Amino acid sequence: MASTLHGVPAASGIAIGTCLLYDPVPPEVPHYSIDANGVGAERARLERAVKISAQELGQLRDHVHVHVGKQEADIFDAHLLILEDDALLDGAHARISDELVNAEWALWQAAEEFSQMLLELDSYFQARANDIHDIRMRVIAHLQGRSTTQLQNLSEPVIIVAHDLLPSDTAGLNPAYVLGLVTEQGGPTSHTAILARQMGIPAVVGAKDILTTLQHAHTREIRVALDGSTGVVEIDPDEQILAAYQRAAQEYHQLKEQLQTLRTLSATTRDGVHVEVAANIGRPQDAKVAVEAGANGVGLFRTEFLFLDRTTPPSEEEQLSAYSTVLAAFAGKTVIVRTLDIGGDKSIPYLKLQAESNPFLGLRGIRLCLAEAHQHLFRTQLRALLRAAEKSQAALWIMFPMIDDLRELRQAKAFLAETEKILLSEGMLQTAVQDRLRVGIMVETPAAALLMDVLAKEADFFSIGTNDLAQYTLASDRMNASLAELHRPFHPAVMRSIAQIVTTARKHNRWVGMCGELAGDARASLFLLGLGINELSMEPNSLNMVKQKIRSATLSEAQALVQHVLAAETAEDLDALFQA
Numbered sequence: 001m002a003s004t005l006h007g008v009p010a011a012s013g014i015a016i017g018t019c020l021l022y023d024p025v026p027p028e029v030p031h032y033s034i035d036a037n038g039v040g041a042e043r044a045r046l047e048r049a050v051k052i053s054a055q056e057l058g059q060l061r062d063h064v065h066v067h068v069g070k071q072e073a074d075i076f077d078a079h080l081l082i083l084e085d086d087a088l089l090d091g092a093h094a095r096i097s098d099e100l101v102n103a104e105w106a107l108w109q110a111a112e113e114f115s116q117m118l119l120e121l122d123s124y125f126q127a128r129a130n131d132i133h134d135i136r137m138r139v140i141a142h143l144q145g146r147s148t149t150q151l152q153n154l155s156e157p158v159i160i161v162a163h164d165l166l167p168s169d170t171a172g173l174n175p176a177y178v179l180g181l182v183t184e185q186g187g188p189t190s191h192t193a194i195l196a197r198q199m200g201i202p203a204v205v206g207a208k209d210i211l212t213t214l215q216h217a218h219t220r221e222i223r224v225a226l227d228g229s230t231g232v233v234e235i236d237p238d239e240q241i242l243a244a245y246q247r248a249a250q251e252y253h254q255l256k257e258q259l260q261t262l263r264t265l266s267a268t269t270r271d272g273v274h275v276e277v278a279a280n281i282g283r284p285q286d287a288k289v290a291v292e293a294g295a296n297g298v299g300l301f302r303t304e305f306l307f308l309d310r311t312t313p314p315s316e317e318e319q320l321s322a323y324s325t326v327l328a329a330f331a332g333k334t335v336i337v338r339t340l341d342i343g344g345d346k347s348i349p350y351l352k353l354q355a356e357s358n359p360f361l362g363l364r365g366i367r368l369c370l371a372e373a374h375q376h377l378f379r380t381q382l383r384a385l386l387r388a389a390e391k392s393q394a395a396l397w398i399m400f401p402m403i404d405d406l407r408e409l410r411q412a413k414a415f416l417a418e419t420e421k422i423l424l425s426e427g428m429l430q431t432a433v434q435d436r437l438r439v440g441i442m443v444e445t446p447a448a449a450l451l452m453d454v455l456a457k458e459a460d461f462f463s464i465g466t467n468d469l470a471q472y473t474l475a476s477d478r479m480n481a482s483l484a485e486l487h488r489p490f491h492p493a494v495m496r497s498i499a500q501i502v503t504t505a506r507k508h509n510r511w512v513g514m515c516g517e518l519a520g521d522a523r524a525s526l527f528l529l530g531l532g533i534n535e536l537s538m539e540p541n542s543l544n545m546v547k548q549k550i551r552s553a554t555l556s557e558a559q560a561l562v563q564h565v566l567a568a569e570t571a572e573d574l575d576a577l578f579q580a
């Protein structure tokens, strides 16, 4: 069945390994009525699924104990305890007989009630609510005869092949067990691709029909080789192809090693012009990785990632701890924390947001935070941020996402000022901290790009989000693999927009950085340098490559390139220019 598939490159690196076909649980839980005389059979069906689940949990516990560690294995013991607890199963059995409903629905509802009860107790029990969800999904999968593989519980290295992955699926992955990712859906700036790059996992997205192709192979062990820089996926490669991939993997590794010498050097041109290079992070533990990779600061902390992969929002104290960890790692440097950018492809099921036909054009980012129904999320986050700022040894800059105009910026700033007043009156803050903060915005909508001169009067700084700026400027969905050709920042319209944003910001003496994926693309580094950008913020893996590019050039070379780029008429002209 050897074949070659071409997808969209999403995270560089070579991966060779056995693939795991991930076909997740459909979100719909079947709900139907049963006959009174079918109660016995339905209960027996539930008991059987519970028994299989318990056996499976025992096996998982033993396997994980040997291959991963005791602490990780304890999770499965906790699941077994819950599964054996009468409170959950009695509730499900009662529903089958009293309400005459199917076992899946009865268990779903009983687990819901059980979790609600735990959520009202202390934080230890609140964490168990997550476990209950896992358990019910496992039992329901067995009721339906489906696979129960969970990406978070891998115990040996695999290449994950999926139709699509949610950012929450990817955020929970253990990079030690994920050699690579291949998805049928998604674009290169989808958050799954961004997370893969952040974790250093080679990835290809938009590999059409790969899951179905492999599912039809009906063999359990299928070997795959992929190149995340070209988007090529080799299914069941022969010895010759395999050897070529092994060589490429070695070369890639050597290149990364060579670039390591740049880790402690700055991004300064041959004639002494300096650009800050910072890291994009999504979790507090990423801060340490970023420091080790040589980041000068954090140019984008995507705080919504703290909200993924759980069943309730993080509390003020949890957020305070996450922000403080990052600030402590970057003492003496600057950390730009972006307030919640929920929406688009980052849906958070437990927030129960209304379904939208165009989520990227919907209630997203600052719009959601300012909407009355969700303001509490924003207030909690601002409280945690202001409290973190008070003790911080790093400069905290707060950045609002998806700002369209001055009205939104003013509203967001008013929330910040009001939150500080409240904290001071409660004694949660000893002194005002706002003077020490800088408050800025992402420039990622065409509206903000066009209104730069107006926004510059009230925003302390700007950071260009090229992922969304390209999507909205070109009206091409960043998630749609079929539009990958169109959705590219190397397009004359996007280049001109970036140039205009940087020039206007500098004219108004405003700091301007870039934190979209283009900032980590070394092909664009000289163009951005030539425009006069202050900072490039990227996945830590890209830092050395960008530094190398900047250190190789002079400002006048970069400025000459700007002229050529702005004169380019087509995306193909730009490709040729950047290739040269």
Ligand code: PEP
Binding pocket: 300, 302, 341, 444, 464, 465, 466, 467, 468, 469, 515, 516, 517
């Ligand atoms: C962007 O849009 O470029 C950006 C950095 O934000 P996100 O990718 O999180 O939407």
Ligand code: MG
Binding pocket: 444, 465, 467, 468
């Ligand atoms: Mg964005």
